[in-house]
Structure formats: C-alpha cells, structure tokens
Amino acid sequence: MADYEPTKRTRVFRKPGRGSHDRELVHSILDEALICHVGFVQDGQPYVIPTIHARNGDTLYLHGANANRTFRVLADGVPCCLTATLVDELVLARAALHHSLNYRSVMVLGTAREVTDPEEKERALRMVVEHIAPGRSEEVRGANETDLRSTKVLSMEIEEASAKVRTGPPLDDDDDLDLPHWAGRLPLTLGTGDPVPAPDLTRELPVPDHVAAWSRRNGPRT
Amino acid sequence: MADYEPTKRTRVFRKPGRGSHDRELVHSILDEALICHVGFVQDGQPYVIPTIHARNGDTLYLHGANANRTFRVLADGVPCCLTATLVDELVLARAALHHSLNYRSVMVLGTAREVTDPEEKERALRMVVEHIAPGRSEEVRGANETDLRSTKVLSMEIEEASAKVRTGPPLDDDDDLDLPHWAGRLPLTLGTGDPVPAPDLTRELPVPDHVAAWSRRNGPRT
Numbered sequence: 043m044a045d046y047e048p049t050k051r052t053r054v055f056r057k058p059g060r061g062s063h064d065r066e067l068v069h070s071i072l073d074e075a076l077i078c079h080v081g082f083v084q085d086g087q088p089y090v091i092p093t094i095h096a097r098n099g100d101t102l103y104l105h106g107a108n109a110n111r112t113f114r115v116l117a118d119g120v121p122c123c124l125t126a127t128l129v130d131e132l133v134l135a136r137a138a139l140h141h142s143l144n145y146r147s148v149m150v151l152g153t154a155r156e157v158t159d160p161e162e163k164e165r166a167l168r169m170v171v172e173h174i175a176p177g178r179s180e181e182v183r184g185a186n187e188t189d190l191r192s193t194k195v196l197s198m199e200i201e202e203a204s205a206k207v208r209t210g211p212p213l214d215d216d217d218d219l220d221l222p223h224w225a226g227r228l229p230l231t232l233g234t235g236d237p238v239p240a241p242d243l244t245r246e247l248p249v250p251d252h253v254a255a256w257s258r259r260n261g262p263r264t
Numbered sequence: 265m266a267d268y269e270p271t272k273r274t275r276v277f278r279k280p281g282r283g284s285h286d287r288e289l290v291h292s293i294l295d296e297a298l299i300c301h302v303g304f305v306q307d308g309q310p311y312v313i314p315t316i317h318a319r320n321g322d323t324l325y326l327h328g329a330n331a332n333r334t335f336r337v338l339a340d341g342v343p344c345c346l347t348a349t350l351v352d353e354l355v356l357a358r359a360a361l362h363h364s365l366n367y368r369s370v371m372v373l374g375t376a377r378e379v380t381d382p383e384e385k386e387r388a389l390r391m392v393v394e395h396i397a398p399g400r401s402e403e404v405r406g407a408n409e410t411d412l413r414s415t416k417v418l419s420m421e422i423e424e425a426s427a428k429v430r431t432g433p434p435l436d437d438d439d440d441l442d443l444p445h446w447a448g449r450l451p452l453t454l455g456t457g458d459p460v461p462a463p464d465l466t467r468e469l470p471v472p473d474h475v476a477a478w479s480r481r482n483g484p485r486t
Binding site: 125127135184 | 463
C-alpha cells in the first residue's frame with residue numbers, strides 16, 4: 043500500500059524519525075484504538091470530543107444521535123481533525139525533563155460528510171460493533187428503519203494523515219547516566235474483568251466467545 | 265468544593281444526566297488519565313494533539329520542547345480545548361445501534377499561557393513525573409537551567425469545564441429484549457508488564473516500588 047502524501051499540515055517537523063505516513067501503520071493504530079478524539083471549530087472555539095470510530099479501507103465512520111450537536115456541526119462539512127492515540131509504555135528517565143510515554147498516534151485532517159444511504163449506514167453501524175468487539179457483528183440485530191432515522195452516520199476519507207510513534211528506552215543526558223536513579227520502561231497492558239450480563243436478559247445465555255476471549259491486538263513494542 | 269459554572273459552551277444538552285460540572289469529578293478524571301488531547305486552530309484548521317498533563321489545584325500544566333510547533337501556537341494564548349477520556353467498559357447491546365462504551369471524559373475550554381518563572385517550571389516538570397508515576401518525583405533529577413531553557417511549560421486554568429460519564433448496562437429497545445443475543449458489559453483494566461531497565465544503567469539498581477507497584481486508581485464502575 044502506498045504511503046499517504048505528506049502535506050505542509052501533516053509533515054512531522056520535530057523528531058521526524060518519529061513521524062510516518064505509512065498507510066498500514068496509520069490503519070493499524072486506528073484499528074487498535076477503541077476511541078478517537080475529533081476536533082472542530084465553532085464560533086472560533088475548538089472543541090475536542092471523544093467518540094467511537096470504525097474503519098473500512100480509507101474511510102472512517104462515526105455515529106451519533108441525530109440531535110447530537112457535534113455531529114450536526116461535523117455533518118456540515120467543516121474542517122475537522124480526528125486523532126487516535128495508544129499509550130504503550132511509561133518512559134521513566136533519571137531526569138524529570140526526559141520522562142515520556144511510548145505511544146502511537148494518528149492524526150487525520152479532512153471533512154466529514156453525512157452518510158444517507160440506508161445500506162451504507164447499516165453497514166457502518168455493524169462496523170462500529172466489529173470495531174469494539176470483533177466477531178460480534180454477526181450476533182446482534184442490525185439497524186432497522188427506526189434506528190437509521192434516529193442516527194447520524196458520518197464518514198471521513200483518510201487522505202491527509204500522519205502517524206507518530208515513540209518506542210525505546212528513556213534518553214537521558216550523558217551527564218546523568220551515573221545518577222543513582224533507576225530508569226527504564228513500564229509496559230502498559232489492556233486487560234478485561236469478568237463480563238457483566240445485562241440485568242434484563244430474558245433467558246440464560248452463555249457469554250459468547252467474542253466477549254470471553256476479547257483482547258486488543260497490541261502493536262509491536264521494542 | 266464548588267462546581268464549575270456551566271456555560272453555553274460546556275452545558276451538556278444531550279442526555280444531561282451524563283453531564284456534570286462537579287469539581288471533584290473533573291479533577292479525578294484529569295488525574296487518572298495519563299494523557300489528554302489538546303485542540304487548537306491554525307489557519308482555520310483544527311488540530312488535536314495528544315500530550316501529557318499534570319494538575320495542581322485548578323491549574324493544568326503541559327510541557328514540550330521549545331521548538332515544538334503546537335506549544336508555540338498554544339503559548340500565544342489562542343483558544344484551546346483540553347479533553348481527557350477514560351474508557352471503562354465495553355457496552356454490548358442486542359442491537360448494533362445501542363453498542364456503546366462506558367467512559368468518563370472531561371473537556372476544559374480556555375487559553376494557555378507560558379510559564380516563565382523557573383521555580384514554577386521546575387515544579388511543573390516534577391508534577392508531570394508525579395502524574396505519570398506517583399512517588400517518583402523524589403527519585404529523579406529535577407530540571408536544571410539547561411533543561412528549563414530548552415523546554416516550554418504551559419499552564420491552563422480550569423475555569424470552564426464539564427465532565428461526561430456513562431455507566432451502567434446497555435439500553436436496548438423493549439422489542440429487542442427477548443432476542444437470543446447475549447448483552448452486557450465487559451470491564452476494561454489497565455495492567456502492567458515487567459519493567460524493562462534502561463540499557464545504559466551504569467550499576468545494578470533495584471526496580472523501585474513506585475514502578476513495581478504502579479497502578480492507576482480506577483474510578484467507580486456501577
């Protein structure tokens with residue numbers, strides 16, 4: 043797959059070694075992140091809203107209630123920025139200044155459009171389910187006409203995008219290497235507790251595999 | 265502690281039961297979140313950037329290299345939005361439409377200012393260490409003059425802020441309750457792997473308690 047074209051707005055200037063326009067990397071980060079943060083401007087004020095996304099090729103889908111203010115603004119096609127971030131490790135240096143996190147993030151710039159085709163809307167909602175819990179989309183009721191009327195689905199093409207990745211150990215100054223402070227990394231992991239059945243289940247149903255065995259693919263650590 | 269004053273920009277209109285201006289709740293979410301996403305506007309385009317924050321009372325601190333574009337823009341005092349989000353549980357409904365996440369998020373609107381006082385800068389950098397790994401700030405080298413010259417520290421007052429929290433089971437339509445699909449919640453947990461010592465440690469140092477026993481306070485689940 044070809045890289046995304048770097049632009050003046052997505053080129054990584056600082057520490058360019060951490061920046062990338064690699065399409066597979068961008069996709070993998072978007073797929074692993076459960077949520078993203080979408081930024082848009084209203085009356086000169088930026089707003090940053092967390093939301094669930096799903097990806098189909100180079101198309102991102104978002105969904106929200108019809109009455110949702112954010113989605114009404116975004117549906118107008120205003121410039122927006124969708125950022126997804128995964129925190130992989132604490133980076134613990136000898137010097138306070140050099141503390142950091144190992145992370146992977148993606149920034150997508152563009153505009154959203156409202157999806158009006160009922161079939162694409164229904165597919166997008168299934169993709170959101172699949173994004174949260176892979177394997178589940180076959181075991182739910184798909185959206186019906188009432189659902190589709192009450193919901194806004196937005197799509198955003200991934201055209202102008204960049205990834206930023208930090209890996210590796212803390213980078214202390216040479217003068218500090220001999221200080222008596224432990225330095226290193228602490229990997230973070232996403233785990234699960236016991237599934238909690240809905241109180242209104244009307245019959246005994248086993249916890250499905252896609253829930254019992256749920257885990258999030260972890261990107262490489264180095 | 266008194267609530268934050270709701271404004272036209274921070275009032276939660278949709279599902280107001282999920283919205284809050286409770287100061288303790290806002291603080292607890294900001295403290296638990298390792299990172300936040302900061303939104304700002306440049307040439308009409310919103311950008312959303314992940315960064316580490318630290319809180320001291322109603323003051324948030326951010327830090328970045330002097331050459332960092334984002335921090336140069338923010339230091340000019342442009343309107344910005346700082347959002348921190350914690351994902352607590354997957355919410356798995358019978359209907360695709362009703363899938364969701366239980367989460368806690370905070371949105372702070374305002375402007376940043378550059379911290380120029382060396383003592384406040386040094387304190388802010390320690391707070392960032394303490395935010396990432398409580399207990400560690402006593403076991404690192406504080407910022408020296410060179411560090412302070414190379415780093416921009418920004419502060420942002422929490423004055424206009426709101427929290428949004430979703431808890432509880434999936435909310436399926438009455439007509440769907442009898443469908444043969446398991447529904448419920450899957451709690452997510454933040455765990456740790458084994459600490460990885462920096463390859464340039466010059467002596468044998470034990471992994472300190474604040475690393476070995478690191479865990480993130482978890483907000484309430486219901």
